[in-house]
Amino acid sequence: MALEARAEASDRRREPVRVGLLGCGTVGTGVVKLLRHNAEMLARKLGTRLELVAVADRSLKPQPSLGLSRALIMRDPLELAARADVDIVVELLGGRDPARSAILIALENGKDVVTANKALLAEDGEQIFRAAAERGLAVGFEASVGGGVPIIRILREALAADRQRAVYGIVNGTCNYILTRMSEQGSEFSAVLKQAQCSGLAEADPTLDIDGHDAAHKLCLLVTLAFGVMLKPDQVYTEGISKIEPLDVACATELGFALKLLAIAKDDDGAIEARVHPTMTPLSHLLSGVRDAFNAIYIQSEALGSSMYFGLGAGQMPTASAVAADILESARRRLCGGRWAANPLGYPMQSIRPARVKSMDDVVCEYYLRFMAADRPGVLGAIASVLGRCGISLASVIQRERGGAAAVPVIMRTHEARERDLKLALGEIQKLSVVKARPVFIRIEEHL
């Protein structure tokens, strides 16, 4: 009882922790809602209130129902970032500047920073993280990869004493939604993309998502957290989903696979394999059960073995929940004193060296192949001979729909082969007169 009374008395004396928000768009509004709706619970967890003291936004109008009074709203993010009455600056402006300048000003002024700005971190992460580390301040960026899936914390803290072997991520909800719909409806890519755009699950300009570049950006952060080396997005082999045909999705199911856009990174004895591409995964594998706009990151670690983390990778409230968790963590730390304990990327910035990247030519996996070939005897033999000569052995062959058509699909599944050998074989096969179109190949991850 004496202890309780003391603790409560000390709580009453505590000043609130003051939050300033830069940018009040979709996610920002979600954060405002969450801080307001959960104010009592957050105060109980902290022993003091989290108080939103200022919002800098170019066009925000007062919204009394959210507690956004006129007095709270300002226009200049740089001015907010320097305000003496703010402890934690939450950057949700997006883009490079003024986001970058605001974050650096906030750190210079001793404030912790929370951001969901993946693009900015990809460009200027090093400068920002160093500025924070120098002053023992926190930079929370949980929302920047996997949205509500706490993969940053998990790699940086929960798996931090273990060595990671491989990371397989479904980290782009738009692509996963499109591939799920294509599989379940048998529809064309373009039709599903249109559906997704109508329902707000794809951007008006979806290029970054469907070409795999968004996933490649996220993979770079995951590589550093998992393996302690730095990778640039242009070092990631990146292939999108726009060329996927319904026929291949159907054949994948027939062969016992789901089709996913995976971001894959492996540490092969110090050489980092990093690639983003459509991938066939066994239907019985947990990753294959990740449907629609959900994200999941599946990790293989030396001591822990397999683990997986699943949740919504985007959307107002899932993203806001990750941002608010970072705010809470910063507030807890400030109340306890001391420097921020975790390096933002798990390793001291100065110890993170550029990755030695494995060439795509040296990657080994199984392949799904589809050839459109003349429907006559000897075709299979001709194709199989080339593959054999290039050292590629076949696990199974499916020849569908005979008769009529000028070209019929010949579907093959290979055993493990080196990408260099496969490319060589496909080049030769394409020259065969019986082969009527560019061969299709999709990588298979059977043993994840």
Place this chain on the structure above:
Amino acid sequence: MALEARAEASDRRREPVRVGLLGCGTVGTGVVKLLRHNAEMLARKLGTRLELVAVADRSLKPQPSLGLSRALIMRDPLELAARADVDIVVELLGGRDPARSAILIALENGKDVVTANKALLAEDGEQIFRAAAERGLAVGFEASVGGGVPIIRILREALAADRQRAVYGIVNGTCNYILTRMSEQGSEFSAVLKQAQCSGLAEADPTLDIDGHDAAHKLCLLVTLAFGVMLKPDQVYTEGISKIEPLDVACATELGFALKLLAIAKDDDGAIEARVHPTMTPLSHLLSGVRDAFNAIYIQSEALGSSMYFGLGAGQMPTASAVAADILESARRRLCGGRWAANPLGYPMQSIRPARVKSMDDVVCEYYLRFMAADRPGVLGAIASVLGRCGISLASVIQRERGGAAAVPVIMRTHEARERDLKLALGEIQKLSVVKARPVFIRIEEHL
């Protein structure tokens, strides 16, 4: 460059963080291996070495291959817990005493504590957590629930700004292994249990596991982390898996369900529903794909929506990886100064009140029912009438194998019903002369 040089110079000046280990059995040996094998990586992350300075174990012999020299080994855990040259005490003794005394002595002496001792925390957690909080010290217990699944951190930190609605956990690997084998082999419970014991996946005395009590203990910790209230294991409705028959497992599959031992907690407007029992989950749900000895915790949160965390819940190295992550976190904090930022259970101890527990009678779910009944006309009608009178409506009926046998199984699936009404109905049905055995009922979670 100047910054790098400064940081490196400051790292060189850092003293090692010194670890003392109490108990060197299976998990303890795993921790020793991990700290040794990953020493270089851990030193890089910390900027200084993690040094194992003492191991207290009743019967440990020197093992030079693990770096366990004679000089490191002592016998008395209480003596180790008070040693001035130890910063972090890792308690892997198990059981209540001397584990409890050793932890309290360590905290009194300003050391952080890491433990995997779930039973001890269930009994004496409050005292231990308060002693730590009073001194701003850390108590890491990630390994005590879900083994290598970092569910403690996730609930305490990653989901901390959100409100949890429901938690569904596969938190006992032994039960999940047995149910998976029963489903895949069609075997009897007792046969699979024997297999599991032979392969080390079940204890010689498996009672705590198969009766659901281990899961109930873990659920209590999850309830506090998720909802901020305290629950005692005897307040959790607990039903094990030993009465599950292969016929019901087969019928579950036929109806599109997997059978899992789930630990379920829901917050129904302040009333906590907490129960552990065999549960049918839709085959298409991710939880149904969690096979063998794996664990998974599926959470529904207000802002985030659904999320799931999957990994190995037991075993030497998975458990050791969780213990070592806690050691690393403590070491990081010590090097940064300040009190430990997180309350061990997410809320200040003095604010955690006893839960208001919802009576099992008031739980509403769908049910799978099996009656062994005489194979003659009118039976179905008699059973269905009783159910109807009690307000329970049927979703589907399967009548299997007709003819010959004295009693045939009548399988029914209900719509949502109140447990009180179901119990009443089953009591009446059991009295019908056409019903030849005690009715079987298994709860269905269709909408998770």
